[in-house]
Amino acid sequence: MLVVSAAAAVLGSAAGALGVLAAGVPLLGSALVAVERRYRAWGYYEREDDLLVRRGVLVRRLSVVPYGRMQYVDVVAGPLARRYGLATVTLHTAAAATDAFVPGLRADEATRLRDRLAALGEARQAGL
């Protein structure tokens, strides 16, 4: 009697584990795919007069920010990002709605982008 129930318990938990695996692997897989797609959706492109920033999978966004309109540029790196040598560059204009930022840049690339944006911004500054 005891043996039977113990065996049933083992079998049951094995089935449970299988079930978790069966549900978990696709979930994990799709999460990875989502992260991958999200990552690939990010992009930026330095044109002659403006910066293009693209992002988003579900909601797709493409922002155009003229260098002459930039008020200031932020480079932010949190503890986790710093651990992996990454940083986020954020562009600010006089408009509150501007939401252009480029995450996950290597620190040296972030610094280069920041300096280039600042220099171009100064060269092309247009009054309000």
Add this chain to the structure above:
Amino acid sequence: MTVLPGGWQRLHPLTPLLAGARGVLPVLIGVQFALGGQPVAVRLLVLLATLPLAALAAYLSWSATRYRLAGGELQVDSGVLTRRQRRVPLARLQSVDVVQPFLARLLGLAELRLEVAGGGSTEAPLQYLTEDDARRLRLRLLDVAARSGAGPEATAAPREDEAEELLLVAVPAAPLVWSTLLGAPLWTAAVLLLAGAVVLAVDVRALGGLVVAAVPLVLGTVGTSARRIATEYGFRLAESSDGLRIRHGLFETRSATVPPGRVQVVRVREPLLWRPFGWVRVEVDVAGYAAGGDQQLSTSALVPVAPRELALRLVARVLGGALPAPVAPVPSRAAWRAPLQARRLRVGLDDRHLVCSSGVVTTTTDVVPLGKVQSLRWRQGPWQRRLGLASLHADTAGRRLPGAVAWHRDAGEARELLAVVSARARAERTAR
């Protein structure tokens, strides 16, 4: 006016009295209320003790405040315990307002307010000056601002007279009152009548409850409407070489001057009930006005109510050029995404302006001069992607009016629009 060494000037000597009346009086009344149970002698004693203290505080604050115009900036020093030195660079001046609250107006005093690009709030309000001083200072501020923007060739002698102005529109009282009544008050009345009818039909005894519930609603509506009529009474819009001049107000008068080329965005609003009369309201935004605060809100109107044709001509005049009509419709499949307003979604574009209209109950048309565009955003949500649609946002530095949005265009067309608008905006930026 008291002139101190170094060209510094003081505010008007009556300032402590007025500032005191505004700041201290409520405190005094509050204290008297708190002492409600005490004998009259005690209350009088407290009053006698606090009055000189309040007067002293107001006097100290007045004597610590000084201002001058030097080196292309307005300098204001103030504060007794915490000293504050403000330097307002006039090259970034967006608007100058002369405000006269009712009490100050009776005494012939006025307050000067500056709006500066990037300023979160109104910079350095100077209260109070005599009317003449306020007007003269405004003239000099605008002069310095125009010169620092225009470069070295504009070094004419300081002017003494106001620039000649051309009256563009004066709003009579009747349309202002009627158009206000056609807004919230009418809706409120309709809702109350409906509720009353339902209550009468179902259970007459609940009528008392309805009346109690209606009182704050009615008071609120009446208050807002009365305030709107009082602030926008006697509205006059004029044009001068200093820029646009907007005057309005019944008790508290306000006279705003917006230097040329400072308008970031214009919005034309056409509420449902105004349509039979062909009325519209026009609002403008400059870079300085802070969001929130009803004092700022009152200044936002370019014309509180005017016939459509006239209003559109005014907008074209203020923006310095004919406007494209918003005629390009959205694809019919946009009705799946925005069923109520798909018919009203329209876009117009020429070399200098982007015009977008939208709205269900109130038709809203936003006009953005391309030279003022700060950034452009192309955006496509999941539903839009399914339908092959996308929206284009043109952001400006306006605080209350953020810019124009071309909603639910064909995705390809929106891309094209993005490219065209960004190229034309660049041309407009470099042209100036």
